[in-house]
Amino acid sequence: MNVILLGPPGAGKGTQAKLLEERHGMVQLSTGDMLRAAVKAGTDVGKIAEDIMKRGDLVPNDVVVSIISDRIDQPDAKRGFILDGFPRNVAQAEALDAMLEKKGLKLDHVIQMEVDDEALVERITGRFTCGNCGAGYHDRFKPTKVAGVCDVCGSTEMVRRADDNETTVRSRLATYHKETAPLLPYYKKRGNLVQLNGMAPMDQVAEEIKTVLAADQRLSG
Numbered sequence: 296m297n298v299i300l301l302g303p304p305g306a307g308k309g310t311q312a313k314l315l316e317e318r319h320g321m322v323q324l325s326t327g328d329m330l331r332a333a334v335k336a337g338t339d340v341g342k343i344a345e346d347i348m349k350r351g352d353l354v355p356n357d358v359v360v361s362i363i364s365d366r367i368d369q370p371d372a373k374r375g376f377i378l379d380g381f382p383r384n385v386a387q388a389e390a391l392d393a394m395l396e397k398k399g400l401k402l403d404h405v406i407q408m409e410v411d412d413e414a415l416v417e418r419i420t421g422r423f424t425c426g427n428c429g430a431g432y433h434d435r436f437k438p439t440k441v442a443g444v445c446d447v448c449g450s451t452e453m454v455r456r457a458d459d460n461e462t463t464v465r466s467r468l469a470t471y472h473k474e475t476a477p478l479l480p481y482y483k484k485r486g487n488l489v490q491l492n493g494m495a496p497m498d499q500v501a502e503e504i505k506t507v508l509a510a511d512q513r514l515s516g
Contacts, residue, residue, distance in 0.1 A: 296319065296321060296374070296375035296403050296404075296508060296511065297375050297376055297378075297395070297400060297401065297402050297403050298315065298321070298375070298376070298377050298378070298402070298403060298404045298405070298406060298508075299377075299378045299379075299381075299382070299402060299404070299405045299406065299482075300312060300377060300378070300379050300406050300408065301405065301406065301407040301408065301475055301478065302407065302408035302409075302410065302493050303410060303415065303467065303468050303471040303472075304419070304464075304467055304471070305410075305415050305418055305419040305464070306408045306410050306415065306493040307408065307493060307497060307500060308379045308380070308408060309323075309379060310497060311408075311497075311500060311501060311504060312377045312379050314501050314504075315377050315504070315508075316377070318505070319374065319375070319508070320374040320375075321374055321375040321376055321377050322371055322372050322374075322375075322376050322377070323376075323377045323379060324363060324366060324367070324372075324376050324377065324378050324379070324381075325379060325380065326359055326362070326363070326378075326380060326381045327380075329362045329363065329366050330344050330348075330354060330359070330362060333362050333365070334348070338365065340358060340361045340362055340365065341362075343358055344358050344362065356386055356387050356390045357390060359381065359387070360387075360390045360391055360394050361394075363378075363381070363391070363394070364394050364398070367398075367400075375403075378391075382478065383474045383475075384474055384477065384478070385477050385478060385481050388478055388481055388482070402482075402485075402487055403487065403508075403511055404487055404489055404507055404508065404511070405478075405482040405487050405488045405489065406489050406490075406491060406504060406507065407475075407479065407488065407489070407490045407491070407493075408491055408492075408493030408500065409490055409491065409492055409493050409494075410493045410494055411494050412465075412468050414494055415464070415468065415494070416461060416464050416465060416468070417435065418433075418436075419459050419464050420459055420460060420461050420464060421433045421434035421435050421436065422455070422456070422459055423453050423454060423455045424453070424454050424455075425445040425447065425448060425450050425452065425453060425454070426450065426452035426453060426454040427445065427448050427450035427452050428445060428447050428448040428450065430445055430446065430447040430448070432453075489507050491503050491504065491507075
């Protein structure tokens with residue numbers, strides 16, 4: 296079972312990917328992690344990627360797809376993979392499809408987690424964590440019981456990510472929508488696009504994804 300999760304930062308793709316790993320033995324493929332691993336391992340494609348990154352250039356699609364190709368040949372990917380954050384455009388989607396076709400594989404489902412931009416901005420910009428123990432909170436949805444004091448360890452050291460501000464979040468959303476919009480008709484034409492409400496509670500989204508995958512008779516276990 297091979298799946299792509301589409302959705303902007305903060306939509307919960309990473310959480311859902313982890314659940315798929317646990318439930319179905321699939322592996323989550325992060326292109327960033329794979330690039331770093333290939334460079335560290337000194338593979339042929341890793342050496343190419345390292346030279347490109349040292350120059351500060353973007354790694355070309357064919358190099359990224361080659362790294363994905365090498366990764367899905369590994370034994371732990373035999374039960375399937377989850378791609379999160381790739382492809383970002385139609386050219387990458389076409390390159391990915393061509394590579395999979397050569398291997399006799401295909402994408403079973405492309406799951407788009409639809410979001411409400413205003414609600415997502417509120418979700419992300421309200422996040423903060425305890426700088427001491429890492430407990431997570433939210434201004435509106437999960438405030439500390441005592442303002443500025445961690446419920447878990449009592450620390451008053453609260454931290455917000457520098458990029459969890461409204462300007463940055465809206466910019467990332469605009470980029471996501473611009474890049475993703477052409478992908479939707481591309482995958483819809485191939486009949487493997489499923490659109491879910493990414494703003495629903497995490498457990499509900501997980502159950503909807505589970506239903507989508509369970510409809511595929513090739514899923515075992």
